[in-house]
Amino acid sequence: MTDTPASPFPLEPTPQAAQDAIREEFGFFSDWSERYQYLIDLGRKLPEFPEAWKTEEHRLHGCQSMVWIVPEADRERLRFHAVSDSTIVSGLIYLALRVYSGRTPAEILATDPDYVGDIGLSRQLSPTRSNGLAALLAFIRNEAERRA
Known part of the structure; x- marks a missing residue:
């Protein structure tokens, strides 16, 4: 792929470290209006x-x-480039890429998206956003399975 935008991911050394950082960051906020604002801010940081x-x-x-979403692979790692027309969905994409982009297929397949439940997203997202997040996570997993 030519003219591939630079990706900041991975930010942490392992998917688990990324999930730990997400849990810690969301723990700073006392209510969901603040968490939604943080999601919007994260979405604006997408490359x-x-x-x-x-x-x-x-x-x-x-x-x-x-x-x-556009997957990109080299001999060892999978990277994902993604964007949405929705600011909150862009934030959800940012979190998923933070955990999974720039990882090996084995790392991706070995990592369940525990952060979704741990930070309360599974209880706060509308059914349509939950379905969209599930579709995003399934796409990432399927790409890893194809390349494992």
């Missing part, structure tokens, strides 16, 4: 996503919002 990639081929179905 640039080329307009040329916003095609049906890269669209993630199962989300109410528009979500595009």
Whole structure:
């Protein structure tokens, strides 16, 4: 793939360390209005996503919002580039990429997304956002399975 945007992921050395950091960060907030604002802020930190990639081929179905995701692999690691037209969904993408992007297929397959329940997302997200997050996590897992 040419002109691939630089990715900041992974931020932590392991998927578990990323999940621990997410749990710690969300623990600072006392209510969900603050957590939603933090999700929005995280979504704004996603790397640039080329307009040329916003095609049906890269669209993630199962989300109410528009979500595009492009996997990229080298000999060892999988990286994901993704974006949404929704600010909260972009924050959910940021969290998933923080845990899974830049990891080996084995690391991805060995890591359950415990952070989703641990920070309360599973109780706070609307059914459509929950379905979209599940579709995103399934896409990442399927790409890892294909390359394992």
